[in-house]
Amino acid sequence: MLSNNTDTQPWRWAHNYTQLPEPLYSLLPPEPVPSPMLLLFNGVLAQQLGLGALLNDSDTTAQWLGGKQVPPGANPLAQAYAGHQFGHFTMLGDGRAILLGEHISPSGQMLDIQLKGSGRTPYSRQGDGRATLSAMLREYLISEAMYGLGIPTSRSLAVVLTGDGVRRERIQHGAVLTRVAASHLRVGTFEYARRFTPITVLEKLLQYAIERHYPSMATHENPALGFLEAVMERQLALITDWMRVGFIHGVMNTDNMTISGETIDYGPCAFMNTYHPGTVFSSIDTQGRYAFGNQPPIAQWNIARLAEALLPLIHPNAEEAIKLAQTLIERFPSRYDQQWLAMMGKKLGFAAPTPEDRTLMVDLLALMQTQQMDYTNTFLYLQTGQSPDKQTEEACQTPDFQAWQTRWVQQIGGEEQKKTAQNLMQAYNPAYIPRNHLVEQALLSATEEQDLKPFQTLVQLVSKPYEEQKGMEIYQTPPPQGDQDYRTFCGT
Secondary structure: OOOOOOOOHHHHHHHHHHHHHHEEEEEEOOOOOOOOEEEEEHHHOOOOOOOOHHHHHHHHHHHHHHHHOOOOOOOOOEEEEEEEEEEEEOOOOOEEEEEEEEEEEOOEEEEEEEEEEEOOOOOOOOOOOOOHHHHHHHHHHHHHHHOOOOOEOEEEEEEEEEEEEOOOOOOEEEEEEEEEEEOOOOOOHEEEEEEEEHHHHHHHHHHHHHHHHHHHHHHHOOOHHHHHHHHHHHHHHHHHHHHHHOOEEEOOOHHEEEOOEEEEOOOOEEEEEEEOOOOOOOOOOOOOOHHHHHHHHHHHHHHHHHHHHHHHHHHHHHHHHHHHHHHHHOOOOHHHHHHHHHHHHHHOOOOOOOHHHHHHHHHHHHHHHHHOOOEEHHHHHHHHHHOHHHHHHHOOOOHHHHHHHHHHHHHHHOOOHHHHHHHHHOOOOOOOOOEEEEEHHHHHHHOOOOOOOOHHHHHHHHOOOOOOOOOOOOHHHOOOOOOOOOOEEOOO
């Protein structure tokens, strides 16, 4: 099924999604914009994609990636999907995005090229289909930070100014983001196929997803169940990574959970400064459904929704299908617990952590919460012996923390093993994250003052988050007043 077209360069399109039944998508081009201008271009990513030649003609590239012209060989479409948003099922779809097609990289990888903010589609409902410059810059920044952290994520190839204003609370600059992803298949894609299309459509969608992401499942004795387990394992690994760096997605609806296991849709996301499992930044998450500490059980809940969609393909007998799916999903907590223990072990320098080490980890998190310590900088202190911010440094000198630290040194093997442990920690504890106040400052500078320098400096820094750089301590310091009143928004 997977094919490619090498006749048109630099694009190498493989339009396999359009071979699926049409209820899954609507063919249409982006809505043209008046005067597209290339604002940001990810040259490193472009080279990886075999698209470095796009910079040879920035005007044409701006027209292609801004939606004014369709790139040669592209077959644009908007994908249909549904989703549980804050637990409530609804019909959705690409309301402001157009998939140009699947592009084949020089290494043979198939990747979706999508324009976000490209105008109305049949799924826009009451929306204008556009996006603000601030929201697209945020996604560019955070997705590249996640990539630098080594966490599976969609990538950002370019940001194009449209020349149009976008009305939100006020008129803002409009922009289109070019998003690159392993695919845009979501849990919600399967929910849509199950709820609104014949069973044959669901079967073909599963076949496509298996061929694209989990080809070994094609020969599994129960492909649908094997696929469900493979997706669950990818999500387990992803959520564990989010917890490792203090990332809060903010809107873990099933339409934002990818089948590939990549992080996608960076609307109300943020990184936690002061440690607290109940941390919420999203303005629309008034009940804390998607709080930092709730992310693992919500991922399990979302996987259960995928299982519901797949039930008729798991087994023709409904009761047997439910039993098979439920047995699998019930393993989620223990599998996450195992991965969390291994992850936290590496953050603390344990190559093979034990149940006794777990107690040490839990006690550390309790101390961090009680003393309002910075999540990132506390681990940096253990790794380097000093913290970039004064409050965390002072908390690390308290009798309670010093007593905990003595236990930690003993359990890693004493002072003679401390350096070995700290070397291990360096690969798992970032020195830099996109601090929320710095992100806002960079976005404000770019959108209101037309000064991209703070934004570009922050992108460069968080793209190499494990390398400490002299003179950059300001990027490691949380805001003086903390994040108590900080709120993020969908940006749509």
